[in-house]
Amino acid sequence: MAQKTVIVTGAAGGIGLACAEGLIRDGHNVTALDIQDIPPRLAAAGTCLALAVDVSDESQCLAAVAETVGRFGALDALCHFAAIHSTKDWLGLSAEEFNRVLAVSVTGSFLIARAAAAHMKDHGGGAIVLTSSGSVQMSGVGGGSGRGGPAYVSSKAGIYGLNRALARSLGPFGIRVNTVSPGATETPMIAEYTEEARANAAARTMLGRIGQPEDAADVARFLISDRARFVTGEVISVSGGGSV
Numbered sequence: 001m002a003q004k005t006v007i008v009t010g011a012a013g014g015i016g017l018a019c020a021e022g023l024i025r026d027g028h029n030v031t032a033l034d035i036q037d038i039p040p041r042l043a044a045a046g047t048c049l050a051l052a053v054d055v056s057d058e059s060q061c062l063a064a065v066a067e068t069v070g071r072f073g074a075l076d077a078l079c080h081f082a083a084i085h086s087t088k089d090w091l092g093l094s095a096e097e098f099n100r101v102l103a104v105s106v107t108g109s110f111l112i113a114r115a116a117a118a119h120m121k122d123h124g125g126g127a128i129v130l131t132s133s134g135s136v137q138m139s140g141v142g143g144g145s146g147r148g149g150p151a152y153v154s155s156k157a158g159i160y161g162l163n164r165a166l167a168r169s170l171g172p173f174g175i176r177v178n179t180v181s182p183g184a185t186e187t188p189m190i191a192e193y194t195e196e197a198r199a200n201a202a203a204r205t206m207l208g209r210i211g212q213p214e215d216a217a218d219v220a221r222f223l224i225s226d227r228a229r230f231v232t233g234e235v236i237s238v239s240g241g242g243s244v
């Protein structure tokens with residue numbers, strides 16, 4: 001695709017890191033956002049701006065967009081992966097944890113998408129990718145499986161509605177909004193999976209393995225590319241058939 005400037009959130013590890021690395025490899029400008037440190041190999045790339053940003057804080061989201069435009073002169077796309085996991089099941093889950101998961105994963109998705117769209121709408125449009133999860137279809141449970149509990153599943157189901165609402169609102173400005181929905185993927189988020197949970201997750205797929213970070217990252221990169229120019233409002237499952 002033609003050179004773009006892309007904000008990637010959750011870029012310290014997992015799917016976000018894979019996405020940022022792929023974009024930089026292909027010659028794009030990347031602003032890498034996370035609350036954790038961005039790995040030095042990424043931050044050292046000349047076309048990467050690494051920023052410490054909490055996506056649940058609106059002023060930090062707005063500042064990140066302003067810094068991106070200040071550094072690269074443009075903002076064409078947002079690949080938003082930042083989220084937090086929660087495995088607590090219904091009885092052990094506090095209202096505080098439930099609200100924090102929603103604040104980061106749902107409100108944070110809205111805030112960073114709105115900050116990006118506010119720039120894109122006056123500069124020729126753009127593309128936004130949000131992230132849901134196959135756990136919405138799997139009715140993920142906590143316990144020893146490592147799978148998402150009610151807070152995580154609710155937050156990821158919320159992305160379905162946000163995706164459609166934003167796609168409808170932003171379409172007239174030439175801004176496309178889509179969502180990737182990974183199945184179990186080998187990242188720090190599933191570090192607590194037992195070997196049995198990993199094997200079960202692999203067995204549920206049609207392809208016999210769990211995902212690698214690049215699997216979802218590559219689909220996000222396609223969705224922000226001009227090859228996906230007539231795709232908006234969609235949720236694309238990247239689960240090896242494990243959540244269809």
Ligand SMILES: NC(=O)c1ccc[n+]([C@@H]2O[C@H](COP(=O)([O-])OP(=O)(O)OC[C@H]3O[C@@H](n4cnc5c(N)ncnc54)[C@H](O)[C@@H]3O)[C@@H](O)[C@H]2O)c1
Binds near residue numbers: 016053108187190
């Ligand atoms: N790994 C899986 O099995 C899986 C499955 C389905 C969906 N997902 C989704 O994929 C996305 C990427 O997750 P991952 O698997 O790469 O896990 P990950 O934990 O490696 O990545 C999430 C990143 O988000 C960052 N983050 C958390 N809170 C933040 C905040 N408030 N502001 C900014 N950054 C914040 C974390 O520091 C982390 O680097 C998430 O949205 C996750 O829900 C993952």
